[in-house]
Amino acid sequence: AQSVAQPEDQVNVAEGNPLTVKCTYSVSGNPYLFWYVQYPNRGLQFLLKYITGDNLVKGSYGFEAEFNKSQTSFHLKKPSALVSDSALYFCAVRESTSGTYKYIFGTGTRLKVLA
């Protein structure tokens, strides 16, 4: 079965410092990877996705993600964190089983940016 793992439940970073939220994946075939963000009491919002092409994907709100095939990782990054980036972040992968396609989400990483 295909899956994603987010090894950190929480990441703390000081405002202005770079941030990284980690995601590793396990898929058969080409990976299709996504990052979503959830602010308190809100639904998830799309940040970015990797389908093919450049390993560095740029997304919304200054976020980017680096696809690394050899390490099967898709880490989310931002050069300078803002307090307003504090939220719950989900990595997701498109899974295919017997010709049916679904999205599988990780368990989420809570990012806390400290002023």
Add this chain to the structure above:
Amino acid sequence: NAGVTQTPKFQVLKTGQSMTLQCAQDMNHEYMSWYRQDPGMGLRLIHYSVGAGITDQGEVPNGYNVSRSTTEDFPLRLLSAAPSQTSVYFCASSYRAPFFTDTQYFGPGTRLTVL
């Protein structure tokens, strides 16, 4: 566009009661899905639909029914509520099925407590 709307925002049920969580989208999206979000477990797919009249089970379908009589609406029915169904429920939609890796749009969620 209102996007994806869900009602109610909050609901408390007693064990054994039934209810319907409403979901609607005004983006003419073919694909709609229901997830539940539980601490430490991320989002898990309950049911999904690739178009009006077509539904299928996701990862955790037991205790839930769905129907898709129109493109816009995708209600989730709890047949006989159990405490294990206490969760936050999210409806999501995308223009096409996951095969096409279109962005998913999420509703604001329904927080359900079953006593």
